Each structure stands twice: as C-alpha cells, then as structure tokens.
Amino acid sequence: MDPLKxxxxxxxxxxxxEEAASWLHWDQSVTMPNGGMLARGEQLAxxxxxxxxxIADPEIGNLLAKASIQDDKWHQANLRxxxxxxxxxxxxxxxxxxxLARAKAKSENAWRLARRENNFTQVESAFEHLVKxxxxxxxxxxxAKGLSPYDALLDQYDPGRRSCDVEVVFExxxxxxxxxxxxxxxxxxxxxxxxxxRADAETQRKxxxxxxxxxxxxxxxxxxxxxxxxxxxxxxxxxRITARWDAADALSGLMAVLHExxxxxxxxxxxxxxxxQPVGAAAGMTAHESQSLIFxxxxxRTPAMASFLAGILKDAGCTASAAAVQRALHAVQPSYIRxxxxxxxxxxxxxxxxxxxxxxxxxxxxxxELKAVWNDQIRSHLGLPAPDDRDGCLQDIHWxxxxxxxxxxxxxxxxxxxxxxQAAEKEIGTDNLxxxxxxxxxxxxxxxxxxxxxxxxxxxxxxDALIExxxxxxxxxxxxxxxxxxxxxx
Amino acid sequence: MDPLKxxxxxxxxxxxxEEAASWLHWDQSVTMPNGGMLARGEQLAxxxxxxxxxIADPEIGNLLAKASIQDDKWHQANLRxxxxxxxxxxxxxxxxxxxLARAKAKSENAWRLARRENNFTQVESAFEHLVKxxxxxxxxxxxAKGLSPYDALLDQYDPGRRSCDVEVVFExxxxxxxxxxxxxxxxxxxxxxxxxxRADAETQRKxxxxxxxxxxxxxxxxxxxxxxxxxxxxxxxxxRITARWDAADALSGLMAVLHExxxxxxxxxxxxxxxxQPVGAAAGMTAHESQSLIFxxxxxRTPAMASFLAGILKDAGCTASAAAVQRALHAVQPSYIRxxxxxxxxxxxxxxxxxxxxxxxxxxxxxxELKAVWNDQIRSHLGLPAPDDRDGCLQDIHWxxxxxxxxxxxxxxxxxxxxxxQAAEKEIGTDNLxxxxxxxxxxxxxxxxxxxxxxxxxxxxxxDALIExxxxxxxxxxxxxxxxxxxxxx
Numbered sequence: 001m002d003p004l005k006x007x008x009x010x011x012x013x014x015x016x017x018e019e020a021a022s023w024l025h026w027d028q029s030v031t032m033p034n035g036g037m038l039a040r041g042e043q044l045a046x047x048x049x050x051x052x053x054x055i056a057d058p059e060i061g062n063l064l065a066k067a068s069i070q071d072d073k074w075h076q077a078n079l080r081x082x083x084x085x086x087x088x089x090x091x092x093x094x095x096x097x098x099x100l101a102r103a104k105a106k107s108e109n110a111w112r113l114a115r116r117e118n119n120f121t122q123v124e125s126a127f128e129h130l131v132k133x134x135x136x137x138x139x140x141x142x143x144a145k146g147l148s149p150y151d152a153l154l155d156q157y158d159p160g161r162r163s164c165d166v167e168v169v170f171e172x173x174x175x176x177x178x179x180x181x182x183x184x185x186x187x188x189x190x191x192x193x194x195x196x197x198r199a200d201a202e203t204q205r206k207x208x209x210x211x212x213x214x215x216x217x218x219x220x221x222x223x224x225x226x227x228x229x230x231x232x233x234x235x236x237x238x239x240r241i242t243a244r245w246d247a248a249d250a251l252s253g254l255m256a257v258l259h260e261x262x263x264x265x266x267x268x269x270x271x272x273x274x275x276x277q278p279v280g281a282a283a284g285m286t287a288h289e290s291q292s293l294i295f296x297x298x299x300x301r302t303p304a305m306a307s308f309l310a311g312i313l314k315d316a317g318c319t320a321s322a323a324a325v326q327r328a329l330h331a332v333q334p335s336y337i338r339x340x341x342x343x344x345x346x347x348x349x350x351x352x353x354x355x356x357x358x359x360x361x362x363x364x365x366x367x368x369e370l371k372a373v374w375n376d377q378i379r380s381h382l383g384l385p386a387p388d389d390r391d392g393c394l395q396d397i398h399w400x401x402x403x404x405x406x407x408x409x410x411x412x413x414x415x416x417x418x419x420x421x422q423a424a425e426k427e428i429g430t431d432n433l434x435x436x437x438x439x440x441x442x443x444x445x446x447x448x449x450x451x452x453x454x455x456x457x458x459x460x461x462x463x464d465a466l467i468e469x470x471x472x473x474x475x476x477x478x479x480x481x482x483x484x485x486x487x488x489x490x
Numbered sequence: 491m492d493p494l495k496x497x498x499x500x501x502x503x504x505x506x507x508e509e510a511a512s513w514l515h516w517d518q519s520v521t522m523p524n525g526g527m528l529a530r531g532e533q534l535a536x537x538x539x540x541x542x543x544x545i546a547d548p549e550i551g552n553l554l555a556k557a558s559i560q561d562d563k564w565h566q567a568n569l570r571x572x573x574x575x576x577x578x579x580x581x582x583x584x585x586x587x588x589x590l591a592r593a594k595a596k597s598e599n600a601w602r603l604a605r606r607e608n609n610f611t612q613v614e615s616a617f618e619h620l621v622k623x624x625x626x627x628x629x630x631x632x633x634a635k636g637l638s639p640y641d642a643l644l645d646q647y648d649p650g651r652r653s654c655d656v657e658v659v660f661e662x663x664x665x666x667x668x669x670x671x672x673x674x675x676x677x678x679x680x681x682x683x684x685x686x687x688r689a690d691a692e693t694q695r696k697x698x699x700x701x702x703x704x705x706x707x708x709x710x711x712x713x714x715x716x717x718x719x720x721x722x723x724x725x726x727x728x729x730r731i732t733a734r735w736d737a738a739d740a741l742s743g744l745m746a747v748l749h750e751x752x753x754x755x756x757x758x759x760x761x762x763x764x765x766x767q768p769v770g771a772a773a774g775m776t777a778h779e780s781q782s783l784i785f786x787x788x789x790x791r792t793p794a795m796a797s798f799l800a801g802i803l804k805d806a807g808c809t810a811s812a813a814a815v816q817r818a819l820h821a822v823q824p825s826y827i828r829x830x831x832x833x834x835x836x837x838x839x840x841x842x843x844x845x846x847x848x849x850x851x852x853x854x855x856x857x858x859e860l861k862a863v864w865n866d867q868i869r870s871h872l873g874l875p876a877p878d879d880r881d882g883c884l885q886d887i888h889w890x891x892x893x894x895x896x897x898x899x900x901x902x903x904x905x906x907x908x909x910x911x912q913a914a915e916k917e918i919g920t921d922n923l924x925x926x927x928x929x930x931x932x933x934x935x936x937x938x939x940x941x942x943x944x945x946x947x948x949x950x951x952x953x954d955a956l957i958e959x960x961x962x963x964x965x966x967x968x969x970x971x972x973x974x975x976x977x978x979x980x
Contacts, residue, residue: 016536019529020510027513031521035711036728039509042766046506050540221525238526276532 003067004075010060011082012276014051021047022233030225030242034109041105048101049094056089074279077459081278084159091144092137100137103130104402111400112228118390120371123400128367130402131360138361138404150361153405158284158412160462163358166408170351172477173411176484181344184332184488191327197313197320201226201245207316208243208257211309214440215295217241217261221268229397230256230339232263232292236275239264250318251328252340254309255296262295263288265446269454279458285406286463289413290420291449297343297414298421298483299445301329304437312440332488334382336391343414344484345382350411352377353396357404412475416467419479423471424448493557494565500550501572502766504541511537512723520715520732524599531595538591539584546579564769567949571768574649581634582627590627593620594892601890602718608880610861613890618857620892621850628851628894640851643895648774648902650952653848656898660841662967663901666974671834674822674978681817687803687810689740691716697740697806698733698747701799704930705785707731707751711758719887720746720829722753722782726765729754740808741818742830744799745786752785753778755936759944769948775896776953779903780910781939787833787904788911788973789935791819794927802930822978824872826881833904834974835872840901842867843886847894902965906957909969913961914938 021044028040054060064083070076107126114122138149145152147162154161199207208224217224222234227242234240241260245253266282274280282288299305306326313320320328332342338349356373359365365373374393375386386392398406425433428444436444452470460466467475511534518530544550554573560566597616604612628639635642637652644651689697698714707714712724717732724730731750735743756772764770772778789795796816803810810818822832828839846863849855855863864883865876876882888896915923918934926934942960950956957965 013536013539016533017540020514020533020537023514023517023533024510027517031713033710033713033728035708036725039725039727043506043510043513046503047510049503050507218525220523223521223523235526235529237529238523 003063004070007060007063007067007079007082008277010054010057010063011085011278014054015276015278015281017047017051017054019235021051022235026233026240028105028108029227029229029231034112037105037109041102041109044105045098045101049098052089052092052094052097055085056092056094058090060086061090074274074459077457077461078274078277078279080461081281081458085278087144088141088156091140093140096133096136096140100130100133100402103133106130108397108401111394111397115228115390115394118388118394120389120393123394124368127370127400130400131367134402134404135361135363150358150405153361154408155405157403157406158286158409158463159458160464161284161286161408161412163354163408166354166412169412169415169477170347170354170408173347173415173480174351176477176481177344177347180484180489181332181334184344187489188330188332191331194324194327196249196328197251197318197325198248199245199250199313199316199318200247203316203318204245204250204253207250207312207318208254210312210315211254211257211440212261214308214312215258215261215442216446217264218268222264224257230260232260232267234264234267236268236270236272239267249340250313251309251325255300255329256339258300259292259296262292265295265449266291266454269446269450271455271457274457281458283453283456283458283460283466284463285409286412286416287453287466289410290416290463290467291413291453293343293414293417294421294424294445294449295442298417299437299442301326301343301487302434302437304434305440307438308440330488334384336378336382336384336387337395339396344488347411347414348381350407352381353407357399357407360399361404412463415477415480416463416475418483419467419471419473419475420449420453421445422479422482423452493553494560494569497550497553497557497569497572498767500544500547500553501575501768504544505766505768505771507537507541507544509725511541512725516723516730518595518598519717519719519721524602527595527599531592531599534595535588535591539588542579542582542584542587545575546582546584548580550576551580564764564949567947567951568764568767568769570951571771571948575768577634578631578646581630583630586623586626586630590620590623590892593623596620598887598891601884601887605718605880605884608878608884610879610883613884614858617860617890620890621857624892624894625851625853640848640895643851644898645895647893647896648776648899648953649948650954651774651776651898651902653844653898656844656902659902659905659967660837660844660898663837663905663970664841666967666971667834667837670974670979671822671824674834677979678820678822681821684814684817686739686818687741687808687815688738689735689803689806689808690737691735693806693808694735694740694743697802697808698744700802700805701744701747701930702751704798704802705748705751705932706936707754708758712754714747720750721887722750722757724754724757726758726760726762729757739830740803741799741815745790745819746829748790749782749786752782755785755939756781756944759936759940761945761947764947771948773943773946773948773950773956774953775899776902776906777943777956779900780906780953780957781903781943783833783904783907784911784914784935784939785932788907789927789932791816791833791977792924792927794924795930797928798930820978824874826868826872826874826877827885829886834978836904837901838871840897842871843897847889847897850889851894902953905967905970906953906965908973909957909961909963909965910939910943911935912969912972913942 024044068079107130110123110126138153141152142149147155151163154163212224221237223240225242230243232241241264243253243256266288271280303326306329307322310320310322310325332344334345335341341349371393378384424445427448433444456466464475514534558569597620600613600616628643631642632639641653644653702714711727713730715732720733722731731754733743733746756778761770793816796819797812800810800812800815822834824835825831831839861883868874914935917938923934946956954965
C-alpha cells in the first residue's frame with residue numbers, strides 16, 4: 001500500500017462526506033421545512049463525526065510520516081494541508097465534534113425564529129450552549145496549535161492569520177476611515193435626494209438571473225435561490241448561491257447576487273487535478289472574500305457596471321439613470337446592516353464584531369450580554385442609536401451557526417480585493433477591463449482571478465503568500481486606501 | 491459497554507447516514523443542476539460505503555451474539571432486523587457497494603437524458619454496467635441468504651417475499667382480470683365521451699397543495715415539489731413528496747399527489763420511540779405501497795372523493811361535474827403508462843415487469859434486448875402497438891436506478907390496500923368513512939392506518955404478518971377482487 005495513495009483516498013472520502021454535509025446545510029437554509037430541524041442536526045452531527053474520525057485516525061499520522069518526502073510542490077502542499085487538518089482534528093475529541101454540530105443546528109434554528117420574532121432572548125439559551133462548546137473547541141485547538149483559543153479559530157478560517165496582525169491592520173484602517181468618511185459624507189451632502197429603486201421579488205429574481213447569465217454564471221453548474229441570509233456553497237461541478245430581495249431597494253439584492261457569484265466563481269475554478277484533495281480547496285476565507293468583493297464592490301460598483309445595471313433594470317421596467325444607480329451604489333452612510341453597508345463604513349462593522357467575538361471566546365463577554373454590548377458598540381463605532389434585535393445583534397447568522405473567527409476575513413478580503421483588482425487592471429489594461437464591465441462582461445476579470453487565485457487552490461501556505469504571489473506585493477491597506485480615495489474623493 | 495446499547499448506537503449512525511443520502515437523492519431529483527451529477531455519484535458512493543461498513547463490521551456479529559436474549563417484543567424485532575441487515579451487508583463487498591452507488595447515479599442521469607431524447611440507446615451502456623453489478627450483488631446476497639439471486643433482491647424490498655408465491659398470486663390475478671376487464675370495458679362503452687380536465691401546471695400545483703392541506707399533509711413537516719418521476723422520501727420529521735403536472739389531464743397529477751401523500755403518511759407515522767432503529771422503519775415496500783394505494787386508489791377514487799375533487803377543481807376554475815370526475819377516475823382502458831394506469835389494468839403492467847426483471851437478473855435477458863422485449867410484452871399483455879421509448883421501456887426510473895425486485899410490491903400492495911381499506915370500513919363504519927371522504931377528510935382513515943400499520947414499524951417479520959395482524963386475514967386476492975367487482979361491475 002502506497003502511503004501517499006492511501007492518504008489521498010482517505011482525505012477524498014472525508015471531503016465527499018463534507019460535501020454531503022454542505023448539501024444538507026444548503027437544504028436546511030433553502031428548502032427544509034422547519035419541522036425537520038432536529039433530525040437534520042442529528043444527520044449533520046453523524047456526518048461531522050464521520051469525517052472527523054477519518055481525519056483524526058492515528059493511522060493518518062503514521063501514513064504522513066511515511067509519505068512526507070515529495071518533489072512536486074503540489075504534492076508537498078497537499079501533505080502540508082493534510083498535516084494541518086490532522087493536527088486540528090486530533091485536538092478535538094469526537095464527541096465534542098458531534099455535540100457542536102447538534103448545537104449549531106439548534107442555535108441556527110433558534111436564531112431563525114428569534115430573528116423572525118425580533119427577540120434576542122429566544123436564541124439566548126441555545127446560543128449560550130453553543131458558545132460554551134465553541135470555547136472548549138477553541139481551547140483544544142489552541143493547545144494543539146500553540147495558539148491562543150481565538151487565534152486557533154481564526155487559523156481555521158484563514159491559515160496563518162493571527163489576531164495581533166489583524167489588530168495592526170485594523171488600527172491603521174480605522175485611522176484612515178476616521179479621516180475620509182467625514183470628507184466623503186460631506187461631499188455627498190450636495191447629491192440630489194432620490195428614492196431607492198423599488199421592485200417586487202419576482203422582478204428582482206428575473207434581473208438577478210439575467211445579471212448572472214451575463215457575468216458568466218453557468219446554470220448547468222449552479223443555482224440561484226432565496227434564503228434568509230445570502231450565501232454560497234457547493235463544489236466545482238455545482239456551485240450554488242442564494243439571495244434575498246428587498247422590495248424597497250432592488251440594488252441590495254443584486255449586489256448580494258454579485259457577491260455570492262464571486263464566491264461561486266472561486267469554487268468553480270478550483271484545480272480539477274486536485275479535486276477532493278486538501279490542496280485543491282480554496283485558500284481560506286480571506287482569499288474567498290476577496291473574490292466575492294471583487295465581483296461586488298470592486299467591479300460591481302464601477303461606473304461601467306452602474307450603467308450596465310441601469311440597463312437591465314430598465315429592461316425589467318425599473319427606470320433609473322446610470323448616474324442615479326451609481327450614486328445609490330456609492331452612497332456612504334453609517335448604517336445598521338453589515339451586508340448592506342457601503343464599502344467605506346463596512347470595515348467598522350467588522351472591527352466591532354472582531355472585538356466582540358474575541359471577548360466571547362476568551363470569556364470576557366458572556367453570551368447573554370451580547371445584545372447590550374452590541375448596542376453600545378453601534379453607538380460608539382457608528383454613532384447610531386440602539387437598533388432592533390433583528391437589525392442588531394441578530395442580523396448575522398455567523399455566531400449563531402458557530403462561526404467565530406470568521407468576521408475579520410471580510411475586511412482582510414476587502415483589502416485583498418482592492419489589491420487584486422488593481423493588479424487585474426494592470427494586466428488586462430484599465431480601459432479594456434472597464435469597457436468589458438460596461439457590458440456586464442466579467443470574463444477578463446474572472447480569467448485573471450482564475451489564473452492567479454482560483455486555480456491555485458491551497459498551494460500556498462497562507463492567503464498572504466497567495467496574494468503576494470498574485471500581485472507582487474504583501475497584503476496591506478495601501479490599495480484599499482487608494483481605491484477609496486479614487487472612487488469617493490477624486 | 492452494553493452490547494444492546496452499542497448496537498443501537500451503531501445502527502442509528504448508519505440510519506442517519508442513509509437519511510443524509512436520501513436528501514442527496516431528493517436534491518438530485520428535484521433541485522440539482524445536471525452538471526452536478528458525477529460529483530453527486532461520488533458523494534452517494536462514499537455515504538453508501540460508510541453505512542455499509544458500519545453494518546458489515548464483524549463486531550456487529552459479536553455484539554448480536556451477546557445481545558440476543560430480550561424479553562420485549564420490540565427489542566426482539568429490532569435485533570432480528572439488525573441481524574437481517576448485517577447478513578445482507580456482509581454478503582456484499584464494500585467496493586461493490588460503492589461501485590453500485592456510482593453506477594446508479596450514472597445510469598439514472600443517462601436515463602433522464604435518454605428519456606428527454608426519447609432514445610433508449612442513450613442509456614444502454616450505463617444500464618448494462620448497472621445490470622452487471624446488480625447481478626453480482628444479487629448472486630452475493632442469494633448466497634448469503636440461501637435464496638435465488640432474484641429472490642434475494644425481492645427479499646430486500648419485502649422481507650420474506652418469494653417469487654414462487656408471487657407467481658401463484660399473479661396467476662390467479664391474471665385469470666380474474668382476463669375475466670373482468672372485458673366486462674368492464676364493455677359496460678363503459680356506453681359512457682359519454684368527455685374531454686379530460688385540462689389545467690396549467692401552476693393551477694394544478696395550487697389544487698395539489700389545497701388537496702394536501704385538506705387530507706392533513708403537514709407542510710411544517712414536508713414539502714411538495716415537481717420532479718420528472720413522482721416520488722416520496724424523508725423521515726418522520728420531514729416527509730417530502732413530488733409530482734408532475736400534465737396540462738392535458740389535471741387528475742393525473744392529483745392522483746400522484748394522493749399516492750405519494752400515502753407514502754408520506756406512513757413515513758410520518760413511524761414509531762417515535764424507535765426512531766433511527768431498524769425496527770422503527772417501514773415494513774418493506776408491499777406495506778408502503780398499500781398505504782399509497784389506499785390514499786390514491788381505494789379512498790381517492792371513491793364517489794365521495796370524486797365529488798370533493800370536482801369541488802376543489804371548480805374553485806380553481808376547472809369546471810367538471812362530480813360524475814365526470816368519477817368517470818375519468820374509473821375509466822378502464824389498456825394503456826402505456828404504469829403510473830397513470832387504472833387499477834384494473836395496473837397489475838398487468840407489474841406482471842410484465844416482474845417477468846422481465848427476473849430474466850434480466852438471471853441473465854436470460856440482456857440489457858440491450860430490453861426495448862425489443864418490452865415492446866413484445868406490451869403487445870401480448872396489453873394488446874397495444876409498440877410505444878415510443880419514452881412511454882415504453884424508459885417510462886420508469888426504477889431499473890435505471892438499480893431497483894430490481896421492487897415492481898411486484900406495487901401489485902401486492904394493491905391487494906393489501908383493498909384488504910386494509912375494507913378492514914377500515916368495518917372499524918370506522920362504511921357510511922362514516924365515506925361521509926368524511928366527501929369533505930376530503932382522511933383523518934379517520936389515516937388514524938386507522940397509523941394504528942394498524944405505520945406505528946408498527948418493522949415489528950412483524952414480514953408484511954404478510956403485519957397485514958394479517960391488521961385485518962385478521964392472510965393477504966390474498968379476495969378483497970381486491972371484491973373491490974373491483976363492487977366499484978366497476980355493480
């Protein structure tokens with residue numbers, strides 16, 4: 001038995017089980033009737049336990065020891081990823097894995113109901129249990145990886161990322177934003193006041209499909225559905241996205257479509273040779289968010305795309321000038337909802353979540369205090385009065401689904417997106433690229449990203465290394481700052 | 491470690507993995523884009539292999555030996571079912587299990603395309619491979635169970651059922667049908683010729699939902715969707731059905747809805763105490779089909795239901811008198827499509843499939859000969875000229891999805907349905923029951939079936955024993971013959 005082959009077989013098996021779990025998650029968010037929730041939790045718990053058992057098997061350690069010398073850099077990276085996964089899996093006992101899966105399903109379900117009822121207390125007890133288990137998981141992972149509990153979680157979403165580095169970047173970003181946001185807001189004070197573009201859900205769905213078709217989303221290998229919280233999931237063969245439609249603001253749903261389509265493009269573009277192997281997967285969530293934000297923020301809000309969007313909205317009976325669409329896409333204003341925030345105030349949403357989740361995991365903050373702290377932070381960071389629970393601490397699914405250490409990757413992804421988009425402009429030619437976007441044609445942009453990011457899988461040990469290889473520069477705030485000044489202050 | 495507890499844990503784990511697989515199947519038939527098929531096959535193969543490994547584990551044999559003495563009849567039956575499953579699992583090598591899962595996914599996909607193109611040759615090679623593997627599986631199962639290969643498959647769908655017994659029943663049925671069908675057809679010759687009730691898909695979906703709500707289908711614990719071939723799947727918490735809508739014949743889709751709702755009622759009514767244990771599952775496919783046919787054929791085509799259906803169709807803008815609906819539901823006529831056949835000619839569809847599939851498994855018939863033999867059989871059994879492939883040998887998904895030994899249970903289920911429905915009339919009171927049906931109220935009927943069938947899980951060793959316990963009589967053609975004479979010749 002060739003140890004390398006055996007490792008590949010075992011990790012492929014775990015990957016297929018995780019794919020199955022991702023379809024059960026998709027179903028849970030898109031189609032499952034409420035009554036199915038507890039049984040779904042059990043199904044997911046058994047799948048989580050099964051893939052965990054495969055990867056934590058001590059025999060994997062033996063095989064890794066035997067297989068560790070390889071010439072090819074892809075094989076090397078594959079073994080590196082296997083090792084990383086094996087260490088993380090052995091750190092967490094199998095019963096904690098399945099308990100966490102159950103707790104996630106329960107808490108997510110309670111969140112759905114609590115959000116509908118606009119009442120944080122309805123999710124409190126399920127959330128408390130989930131936080132308790134997440135702390136246990138974080139402590140166990142931290143022990144095995146030699147990291148603090150929070151950093152151990154962060155490392156699961158973005159290998160190599162540490163909170164101390166994130167803090168440095170976020171501090172610099174806060175200073176920058178504190179300087180430019182007031183200037184932008186003042187400059188926009190002279191804009192005409194315009195009503196948002198309204199459209200019923202059916203019209204928006206139609207425009208959303210048209211938009212996807214134009215940018216190259218392949219409906220033979222994907223779907224667009226409705227869900228409470230937009231997301232994307234799937235495999236290179238079947239990459240699905242969801243959206244929600246706000247009748248009072250048609251652009252909001254279309255931007256979510258672009259965002260999720262960016263994720264789906266990454267998933268579709270993963271290297272086929274390494275399908276179902278660890279090195280064939282995406283390089284963590286900072287890289288993933290960079291792709292969604294390139295689709296949504298970098299390309300999606302250019303004057304060229306504003307003009308294209310005005311066109312397809314007009315075809316669907318929603319008349320708005322390209323200039324009005326562009327103003328709507330560029331309006332900067334502190335607001336409550338992260339996923340609908342403009343790109344200048346968006347990092348503030350992430351920074352306050354980053355602080356809160358670090359305290360939730362360290363134990364400095366207790367789950368039942370979340371609402372009060374949230375409302376304080378909204379006041380201090382965004383200068384807004386306390387929101388409803390629905391638009392406040394219940395707005396995001398992440399924590400209630402057990403995703404702690406994920407939020408920072410949104411803003412790191414925004415920095416990477418700016419850097420990668422500017423690199424794409426250089427390679428494709430700025431005029432060419434924007435001329436394509438005027439027709440909703442993302443192909444040159446997507447081609448660049450597929451070559452530099454998607455097809456690279458997890459070849460690099462960190463998203464920083466991947467982005468540096470793609471752009472020639474280390475990840476920093478420079479490109480993002482340039483982008484904000486160019487778009488909003490020139 | 492208590493061997494009984496350990497067995498229960500292991501079989502529950504396998505059950506949850508099979509539930510996960512059933513949702514992936516649902517997704518494949520209802521939502522999955524075509525491009526996802528090969529990856530789906532891999533996911534299903536790994537899940538099949540995983541649950542197979544759990545059940546075939548030699549340690550299960552040891553645990554069964556240690557745990558085999560139990561006072562409680564449910565525990566006894568649970569151990570009996572575990573043993574049955576373990577013997578079947580150990581008979582089939584694990585790589586054949588996963589190969590079969592892959593071959594099923596490929597053949598099913600090829601069938602979808604071939605059916606769309608109306609061209610049997612397009613599925614031929616995938617089907618040939620599937621038949622080859624199914625023969626291997628049947629031989630291995632037969633060896634372990636001491637049965638012929640075909641009987642070993644039949645036994646998987648309906649424990650204890652043997653083809654020699656089926657043949658006796660089917661021969662008697664053929665004689666009966668050869669006598670009554672010409673009489674019925676002659677009697678119906680005087681009926682007015684009426685156009686079928688037409689309705690677009692959207693209207694039919696609306697009426698279908700209304701029908702489901704009235705008969706007590708709980709949309710908090712189930713769904714209705716469209717698919718190429720109507721089916722039902724799920725768990726007690728989430729029992730889903732699908733239908734297809736023929737614009738030229740609105741009753742056809744509604745009858746499929748009733749049929750699948752009968753399956754879903756069985757699934758919903760399984761004993762909660764034994765959830766995810768072998769004894770908690772349905773008692774094989776003859777019992778399952780009896781429930782769908784009680785909903786569709788026995789209750790669904792009574793004059794009372796004809797009047798109710800005329801009412802909800804009228805509300806949706808499709809005017810037809812109760813008498814016309816009843817004539818449409820009672821029309822007996824040899825025809826091509828099994829799922830749309832009347833209940834008098836339906837058994838003929840099954841009998842010809844029973845013959846063909848026995849020969850496919852024995853090797854007396856080769857897969858590429860299927861179309862020719864099919865068309866011969868249609869001519870000799872039903873007196874009809876050769877159909878299109880789509881309405882001929884490609885009409886059913888079963889064989890192309892690897893289900894050999896399943897078809898006889900439809901007609902055995904029809905016999906059981908008649909017997910059980912007559913027992914329900916006796917217990918509820920014929921007039922009461924039919925008065926309820928006049929309002930589309932299935933609750934008394936479903937209550938009887940839940941008590942006698944659904945809640946009994948796999949407590950009995952065979953569907954014959956279950957039906958005898960429920961009706962006081964051994965399963966036979968008597969009740970069915972009485973039913974046909976009463977409905978069509980009185």
